[in-house]
Amino acid sequence: MTKPLQVEKLTRYADAVRKFASAAQNRCFGCGAANEHGLHLEFYLTQELHAVCETTVGDFFEGPKGFVHGGIIATLLDETMSKAVRAHGLVAMTRHMEVDYQRPVPSSEEIRLEGRVTRNEGRKHWTEALILNGHGKVLAHGKGLFIEVKPAPDPDPVKDGPTPHG
Numbered sequence: 758m759t760k761p762l763q764v765e766k767l768t769r770y771a772d773a774v775r776k777f778a779s780a781a782q783n784r785c786f787g788c789g790a791a792n793e794h795g796l797h798l799e800f801y802l803t804q805e806l807h808a809v810c811e812t813t814v815g816d817f818f819e820g821p822k823g824f825v826h827g828g829i830i831a832t833l834l835d836e837t838m839s840k841a842v843r844a845h846g847l848v849a850m851t852r853h854m855e856v857d858y859q860r861p862v863p864s865s866e867e868i869r870l871e872g873r874v875t876r877n878e879g880r881k882h883w884t885e886a887l888i889l890n891g892h893g894k895v896l897a898h899g900k901g902l903f904i905e906v907k908p909a910p911d912p913d914p915v916k917d918g919p920t921p922h923g
């Protein structure tokens with residue numbers, strides 16, 4: 758099991774993290790500002806090239822009352838792993854992913870997303886992501902396999918945007 762990153766509140770690490778760029782017309786359900794129905798996730802990149810996001814998911818996306826729908830939880834993990842891959846200047850799509858739903862994820866409360874690349878082999882990039890509550894407890898854990906696809910964008914995820922869809 759992956760341990761949470763030893764990074765505290767992003768605001769306390771302003772010098773150590775960089776924000777992913779995102780174009781105004783980005784309609785990605787996870788990170789696009791132009792998608793009025795989306796999650797509007799804003800990701801940061803740590804010095805270790807881990808993707809981190811602090812967010813609150815509204816009750817619009819609930820499954821059980823008070824808790825985030827399982828499909829949205831998978832989306833959060835997928836998006837986080839995708840950003841971790843992008844942090845390495847790679848453009849890749851999810852080929853396989855799995856989710857451990859360890860505890861319910863509360864809606865309308867701040868949660869933290871953390872993702873990292875764990876292994877690379879040619880076009881194949883294995884990833885992990887966590888969802889943590891405000892006390893640092895792991896609520897969900899995802900693993901993914903991402904496959905590089907073309908066309909590749911400019912390789913700087915901060916300056917030139919997180920993905921071609923952005």
Ligand SMILES: CCCCCCCCCCCCCC(=O)SCCNC(=O)CCNC(=O)[C@H](O)C(C)(C)COP(=O)(O)OP(=O)(O)OC[C@H]1O[C@@H](n2cnc3c(N)ncnc32)[C@H](O)[C@@H]1OP(=O)(O)O
Nearest residue numbers: 835836839848849850851852853881902904906920921922
């Ligand atoms: C349309 C273009 C859009 C571009 C923009 C993208 C922006 C990104 C946006 C991100 C948004 C957020 C993220 C999203 O939500 S992305 C949206 C969700 N994902 C998709 O829609 C992807 C759909 N799938 C595909 O398009 C293709 O399958 C891709 C392109 C991914 C790969 O098809 P391709 O035909 O090229 O490759 P392959 O199938 O031969 O497999 C490749 C290798 O992988 C190995 N393998 C397979 N499964 C497993 C497994 N379970 N365990 C271990 N290994 C496994 C396999 O043996 C092979 O190995 P090798 O023989 O090479 O050694």
